[in-house]
Amino acid sequence: MAVLTVxxxxxxxxxxxxxxSGIYSFLMATVLVALDAVDVxxxxxxxxxxxxxxxxxxxxTLCGGEEAKPLNRRWLPLLLAAVIVGALVYGTLGLPGFADxxxxxxxxVAPRYLERAVTETGVPNVVTAVLASYRGYDTLGETTxxxxxxxxxxxxxxxxxRAAKGAK
Amino acid sequence: xxxxxxxxxxxxxxxxxxxxxxxxVQFHGDYSPGGGFQAGVIAAAAIMLYGLIFGLPSARRxxxxxxxxxxxxxxxxIYAGVGLVGLALGGNYLDYFVLARDPVAGQLRGxxxxxxxxxxxxxxxxxxxxxxxxGRRRRDDTR
Numbered sequence: 001m002a003v004l005t006v007x008x009x010x011x012x013x014x015x016x017x018x019x020x021s022g023i024y025s026f027l028m029a030t031v032l033v034a035l036d037a038v039d040v041x042x043x044x045x046x047x048x049x050x051x052x053x054x055x056x057x058x059x060x061t062l063c064g065g066e067e068a069k070p071l072n073r074r075w076l077p078l079l080l081a082a083v084i085v086g087a088l089v090y091g092t093l094g095l096p097g098f099a100d101x102x103x104x105x106x107x108x109v110a111p112r113y114l115e116r117a118v119t120e121t122g123v124p125n126v127v128t129a130v131l132a133s134y135r136g137y138d139t140l141g142e143t144t145x146x147x148x149x150x151x152x153x154x155x156x157x158x159x160x161x162r163a164a165k166g167a168k
Numbered sequence: 169x170x171x172x173x174x175x176x177x178x179x180x181x182x183x184x185x186x187x188x189x190x191x192x193v194q195f196h197g198d199y200s201p202g203g204g205f206q207a208g209v210i211a212a213a214a215i216m217l218y219g220l221i222f223g224l225p226s227a228r229r230x231x232x233x234x235x236x237x238x239x240x241x242x243x244x245x246i247y248a249g250v251g252l253v254g255l256a257l258g259g260n261y262l263d264y265f266v267l268a269r270d271p272v273a274g275q276l277r278g279x280x281x282x283x284x285x286x287x288x289x290x291x292x293x294x295x296x297x298x299x300x301x302x303g304r305r306r307r308d309d310t311r
Contacts, residue, residue, distance in 0.1 A: 038201035042193075046209045051294055054216055058301035120272070123198045123279060131203060132279040136262040140247050143286050147244045150293030154237070157300045 001027050018056045025049035039127045172221075179221040186214035194287055198279070204286030211287070212294035224302050236295045243289025250281045 004024045011017050025048030032041035096102070117129040131139050194207035219227030251262040259266035264278025 039203065039206070042201055042206045043209070046206060046213060050213050051209055051216065051298075054213075054220070055297060055301055058298070062301070062304060120275065123276065125198055125200065127201070128197050128203050128279065128283070132282045133264060133275055136251075136264075136278075136282065139282065139286065140251070140262065143244055143247050143289050146293050147240060147289050150240045150289075150296050153293075153297050153300055154240075157304065 001031075014060055015057075018053055018060065021056075022049045022053040025052075175221055179217055183214050183218055186210060186217070190214065194283065197283060198276070204283035205290050207283075208287035208290030208292075209294060212291040212298070215291075215295055216298050219298065219302065224299070228299065231295060233296075233299065236292050236299065239288050239292030240296060241289075243285040243287070243292060246285035246288065247282055250278055250285070254278070 001024060004020050004027070008017050008020050008024070011020065025044055028048065029041040029045035032038075032044055113126060113130055113134060117123065117126045117134075120129075120133075123129040123133075190207045190211035193202035193210060194204065197203035197207070215227055215231055218230065250264075250267075254263040254266055255261050257266040262278075264275045265271040267274035267277045
């Protein structure tokens with residue numbers, strides 16, 4: 001995955017970038033499956049590798065396949081990226097160890113979900129039970145976000161179409 | 169891409185299975201990985217594949233724009249409607265326990281409809297974005 005990331009950064013041809021990021025998404029999906037997060041892995045494979053690759057390719061046919069020449073000052077973005085990476089790595093130091101059973105996230109509501117989800121909701125897949133039932137409000141908000149994204153795309157692109165019609 | 173025989177045959181063979189898999193992911197999401205979001209994306213991907221191989225106009229004939237735009241809003245309405253039904257039956261908003269006499273059956277019913285709402289909105293939005301992006305080039309060309 002690191003090789004792919006460097007490839008995406010170095011590659012000037014946007015078509016290769018799209019394909020490489022698709023491969024990256026598939027690798028990410030396998031990592032998620034290895035972490036036993038099959039639901040998320042499925043989403044990553046279908047959305048990240050499938051649909052968004054198609055959409056990016058569609059965008060590429062609109063705007064051409066070569067990346068623009070970089071600006072002269074390339075050190076500022078590099079410095080910024082290094083600072084952000086440093087901050088994120090520093091942040092991960094404060095996280096509990098990987099798969100630590102005493103981590104705070106496993107102490108509050110997770111055991112209750114795991115113990116009682118099947119008897120309370122009758123749904124053996126706890127992920128679905130938590131998503132749709134315990135966290136129903138969050139999922140409603142999520143669906144609304146998707147709806148808003150679609151509405152935004154419709155509003156932006158359709159207005160352009162009307163403007164083009166008016167100009168004719 | 170209508171000229172590519174192999175692509176057309178393979179797509180024709182694959183698309184029904186992709187759609188069936190989407191339904192499986194949707195309705196078997198209670199027992200196996202998956203759910204509304206994934207099912208919606210997979211169904212949209214099947215239509216996108218159809219559009220890529222057989223051309224955007226035939227995809228638009230198969231799933232017209234009006235249907236897609238209705239789906240975008242309908243899913244959220246179904247989801248919010250489930251919440252309102254719970255409210256009307258004397259529970260809290262998005263309270264599924266009151267949807268059936270048996271609380272567990274109520275939960276199942278609520279989750280079922282909520283997942284359908286999610287799937288409808290997600291596949292509608294994905295398809296709409298695809299139509300929008302893929303359709304612009306053609307309009308620019310015809311101008």
